[in-house]
Each structure stands twice: as structure tokens, then as C-alpha cells.
Amino acid sequence: MNIRFEGRVAIVTGAGAGLGRSHALLLASRGARVVVNDLGRHAADSVVEEILAAGGEAVANHDSIAEFEGAQRLVDQAVSAFGKLDILVNNAGALRDKTFGKLEMADWDFVLKVHLSGTAYCTRAAWPVMQQNKYGRIVFTTSNAGLYGSFGQSNYSAAKMGMVGLMNTLKQEGPKNNIMVNTIAPVAATHMTEGVLPADIAPHFRPEHVSAAVAVLCSEAFSESGVVCSAAAGHYALVRVVSTSGVQMDPAEIATPESLLEHWDQIADGSALRTYPHAAAETAAILEAIEALRA
């Protein structure tokens, strides 16, 4: 099946460089009209020039997505330039790395604002437009730093995992209006990872590997919502939150901390992992376990 975006209007945030640039070029090359957002005025303009030179359609936007007003102007520009908005790729980001004991709260606030609030602001501004359109494909950009932890990146990790929580609720609220919200977890050689990936393997980590997966998540054919897709150097996988099967104690009696410690190996036993489609499904599973205990 061909994945094409003719007739679709897309916003890619932070698209003046790195992954965002690559996503914007791919979407445009497959027919999308793209709003290229980046704080860096020259960077956004030159990506627009690249798209136009290749025969595509694009306009630049230089608003910061770290303010709701900027996010709203960005969405308004997409609608005024191209009449609607179908695709939003939340990609913009910046780092302020420090170990937690040395982290200034200004750096905490900055990183949470750009990554987590910026994603929420753009998505919130796009939501009513997509609801009215009865169509939307939204991509968040998380990181293995948030999913698994990364020394010196407490602010970034918290922001990146926060957006998975946001997705987990929007994946339930969006589909009734055909709005699907999914997340990409990339690794790529960009300005952000300069000096982090070993020089000899860095060339394998081309942003284009990630953009291919972003295009899938943005496509009309993709009707799943709530997927976290890891993409790096030609490796693709899905990341899920899992729970051990755990133990079911008698709910009529309060367990002592000592009895929990005695059962800890069973609580932590990862041989039969489970995942739940939403919070209520976990509660339902607990109710079932209580019923089974009482039977």
C-alpha cells in the first residue's frame, strides 16, 4: 500500500533541523502541504526553500511552541495558509542537562515547558480543528531517556515520560473523531546527539530512518492510537508499559508490610507480564482476581 499525503495539511514543530527537518521533507515529498515551524528563522526558511525547490508546498512559522499563544498562532497559520490541519508532529525540543543535585529549577521549568507543555499546547490548539474535521493524526516525540532513564537528564526524562501519559488519555478521547495520537521514540545523529553517538556508527543513525516510522503513524491507513514506536538506525519496535501478574491478597484484611516483603519475589515475578489498554482495565483485572480468590 502506498502511503501518500495529497490533500493533507501537516505541521512539524522544530522542523528547521535534525529529525523535524527530515519528517517535513518526507511528508512534503509524499504530497502533504507542510507548515515548517522552528524558532530558528533561517533554519525554518531554508527547509521551506528545500521543499519548494523539490516541487512541494510549504510555509515557515517562527513561533515558539513553548507558549500557548505561539502554538495557537501556528495552528491558525496552517488553517489560514492551507484551509485545515490534518497532521501534527510534535518534535521541537531542547536540552538543559545537569545531575539532579545541580539542576536549577529554571532549567527544570524550561525543559518541561518546551517538551511537555509545548506538546500539550500544540495538540490543544489543533484539537478543535481536527475534531471539526473528523480527522487527525498526531505524533508525540518521546525519548528512551524518559522510557528507561538517563543519567543527568531528570528534567528531560520527566517531560518525555509525561507526554506518554498525555497520549494514554488522548488515545481514548481522540478516536471518536478519527483523531489518532501516537508517539515516536527516536535515536538519530542530530545536533542534539552530537558527541553522544560513537563517530564510527553515527552515520547509521540517519534521521530518515525515524521519519519512515513517523510517516506510518501520520498515515490515513494507520488507525491505532496509543502506540509508542521506537525507531533508530533501521531498528523498529513497540514500547509498552507492562505489569507483573502480582499477588492477590485477601482485600478484607490489610496486608502487613512484612507479609508484602515475604511475597516480594512473587510480586516482582516477570514471567507473565501484562499490559492494559486503559486504567479501568487494570481495575477490572483486580476485581477479577478478588472474585477468583473468593470463589
Ligand SMILES: NC(=O)c1ccc[n+]([C@@H]2O[C@H](COP(=O)([O-])OP(=O)(O)OC[C@H]3O[C@@H](n4cnc5c(N)ncnc54)[C@H](O)[C@@H]3O)[C@@H](O)[C@H]2O)c1
Ligand atoms: N536525536 C535523538 O537521538 C533523539 C532521541 C530522543 C528524542 N529526540 C527528540 O527528537 C526531537 C528532535 O530532536 P533533534 O535530535 O532533531 O534535535 P535538534 O536540536 O536537531 O532539533 C530540534 C529543533 O527544535 C527547535 N526548537 C527548540 N525549541 C523550540 C521551540 N520552543 N519552538 C519551536 N522550535 C523549537 C530547535 O530550534 C531545533 O531546530 C526532540 O524532541 C528530541 O528531544 C531526539
